[in-house]
Amino acid sequence: MTTMWGDSAYFGLDAEFNPDWFLTTEQKQLRRELIEVCHNVLRPNAIECDKTNAYPRANIEALAKLRLLAAIVPKEMGGRGENHVGITMIAETIARYGCPSTALIYMMHMVAVAGLVYRAKGNTEIESLLSRIDSECLIGTASYTDPETGGHFWYPKMSGAKRVEDGWHVHKKAAWTTSSGYADWYISQTTSPDFDGNYGNLSVFLFYKNEVKGSAGKWDAMGMHGNQSGPVEIDTVVPLNRIVGWPGDGAMSNDEAIDPLAMLMYAGSYNGVGLGCIDVAKRHVTRKAHVQYGRRVADYPTIQDVFGRAIMDAQASRLYAYSVAKALDDATDGGRWDIYYEDPKAMPRAEYALWCFKAKFLSTRFAFEVSDKMLQACGGRGYMRDVELERLVRDSKAGWIMAPSNEVTAQLIGKWGLFGSEAIDWWNQKVDEPVLMTELGKLDDAGKERIIAKLNSELQSKKVAAE
Numbered sequence: 001m002t003t004m005w006g007d008s009a010y011f012g013l014d015a016e017f018n019p020d021w022f023l024t025t026e027q028k029q030l031r032r033e034l035i036e037v038c039h040n041v042l043r044p045n046a047i048e049c050d051k052t053n054a055y056p057r058a059n060i061e062a063l064a065k066l067r068l069l070a071a072i073v074p075k076e077m078g079g080r081g082e083n084h085v086g087i088t089m090i091a092e093t094i095a096r097y098g099c100p101s102t103a104l105i106y107m108m109h110m111v112a113v114a115g116l117v118y119r120a121k122g123n124t125e126i127e128s129l130l131s132r133i134d135s136e137c138l139i140g141t142a143s144y145t146d147p148e149t150g151g152h153f154w155y156p157k158m159s160g161a162k163r164v165e166d167g168w169h170v171h172k173k174a175a176w177t178t179s180s181g182y183a184d185w186y187i188s189q190t191t192s193p194d195f196d197g198n199y200g201n202l203s204v205f206l207f208y209k210n211e212v213k214g215s216a217g218k219w220d221a222m223g224m225h226g227n228q229s230g231p232v233e234i235d236t237v238v239p240l241n242r243i244v245g246w247p248g249d250g251a252m253s254n255d256e257a258i259d260p261l262a263m264l265m266y267a268g269s270y271n272g273v274g275l276g277c278i279d280v281a282k283r284h285v286t287r288k289a290h291v292q293y294g295r296r297v298a299d300y301p302t303i304q305d306v307f308g309r310a311i312m313d314a315q316a317s318r319l320y321a322y323s324v325a326k327a328l329d330d331a332t333d334g335g336r337w338d339i340y341y342e343d344p345k346a347m348p349r350a351e352y353a354l355w356c357f358k359a360k361f362l363s364t365r366f367a368f369e370v371s372d373k374m375l376q377a378c379g380g381r382g383y384m385r386d387v388e389l390e391r392l393v394r395d396s397k398a399g400w401i402m403a404p405s406n407e408v409t410a411q412l413i414g415k416w417g418l419f420g421s422e423a424i425d426w427w428n429q430k431v432d433e434p435v436l437m438t439e440l441g442k443l444d445d446a447g448k449e450r451i452i453a454k455l456n457s458e459l460q461s462k463k464v465a466a467e
């Protein structure tokens with residue numbers, strides 16, 4: 001079926017290139033509705049927000065009207081109960097036809113929703129928030145990245161939490177947070193109240209706008225202008241029920257909720273950005289003529305070759321993402337979250353971690369690379385704003401560097417492949433004895449004595465503290 005764009009057929013890659021066998025009839029209908037909203041609201045605002053750096057609140061309101069802010073929230077809690085395939089399609093559609101900045105805002109919102117929905121049952125505060133997200137248009141975000149540890153967001157060095165009389169005293173500094181100062185609510189990860197140096201001991205908390213010091217209006221970046229990512233500071237006491245799960249639940253939350261959803265949302269969003277580049281470039285090269293040869297740019301075999309390769313790269317990354325999403329749906333009986341309400345230690349999503357990380361790498365690499373190829377194919381005109389490609393080229397660069405960056409991801413996958421998952425050592429806890437002994441071997445006797453004295457003094461202080 002032809003994709004419609006207002007009253008006309010869509011100018012980009014035809015619908016026959018969509019791997020629609022993954023989608024249900026309802027999901028295809030939802031995509032049609034979403035494309036219409038993209039045409040009428042999201043895309044015009046994408047152009048405007050890119051020019052002015054304004055936060056695209058109207059786009060979020062339009063998504064809330066479609067009941068998409070609570071897309072993955074179970075129906076019993078007032079949501080759509082959308083599965084993993086559905087949420088991948090939604091992210092792809094927002095980024096491709098609408099606004100990449102909005103897609104990234106939506107991604108961080110959905111990651112935060114996943115964190116909440118994972119431990120919602122029995123927490124009246126969380127259940128109440130989830131039930132009002134769409135009706136009150138409450139946009140959330142995930143504030144994780146630490147200023148001292150960058151893209152290794154799972155080391156929240158500048159953070160902590162303490163049990164106090166009225167609840168939890170939480171402090172956190174985050175280097176980047178999408179919707180910083182604009183979000184209505186935030187989830188954030190800190191070291192646990194009983195933290196003793198083990199960074200695997202993390203806790204997750206929920207905060208509202210008035211409890212967080214954001215940085216509205218300070219975002220000044222190459223692309224993703226509407227995204228408004230910026231530092232966040234938290235130093236506040238929150239009631240007891242603002243802990244999501246329980247003290248020390250953070251690592252499981254990462255493995256089971258945050259990471260799988262984040263990687264899928266990256267995949268949908270950046271496949272959408274890459275497809276958007278192909279779409280606008282197709283529009284240009286099929287219109288621009290070279291009268292001296294009586295040909296359009298698209299008629300050159302070399303241009304057809306570039307598009308052929310780009311389309312196949314797109315399909316490889318999309319098929320990969322939808323297939324991982326389908327595997328997650330199969331493992332969770334269609335994207336259910338109540339499995340954790342019956343068995344809090346269940347980990348069906350984490351089984352697919354390896355596959356999820358690869359989806360992030362493949363999609364963000366695809367968007368990064370295809371944006372350059374399309375710019376090249378469009379020539380000088382592609383450099384101009386009205387072709388709509390240069391904005392997408394700038395926006396396409398963010399995914400590669402976002403956490404875990406593609407360098408970190410590739411090394412992680414390589415290490416996993418070479419030595420097995422145990423070798424990953426997420427929190428840098430395993431001692432590399434061969435390296436340690438080699439380094440010690442380089443010391444002369446005085447050097448060795450110095451190290452022995454240092455270690456002895458450390459042991460002595462520990463003994464004294466324990467007594």
Ligand SMILES: Cc1cc2nc3c(=O)[nH]c(=O)nc-3n(C[C@H](O)[C@H](O)[C@H](O)COP(=O)(O)OP(=O)(O)OC[C@H]3O[C@@H](n4cnc5c(N)ncnc54)[C@H](O)[C@@H]3O)c2cc1C
Pocket residue numbers: 108141142143144145149150151152153174176177178179224227229398401402403404405406407408411
């Ligand atoms: C548009 C945008 C929105 C964002 N939104 C959010 C958000 O909502 N919430 C949030 O928590 N964070 C967010 N972030 C932060 C993001 O996820 C990353 O954590 C951040 O971009 C990392 O940047 P950095 O400068 O600290 O990079 P660094 O971590 O300092 O990395 C610098 C370079 O070193 C490389 N590198 C690092 N480690 C290794 C290694 N072991 N091997 C090889 N190379 C390595 C990296 O690949 C990179 O090229 C956002 C970032 C952007 C750009």
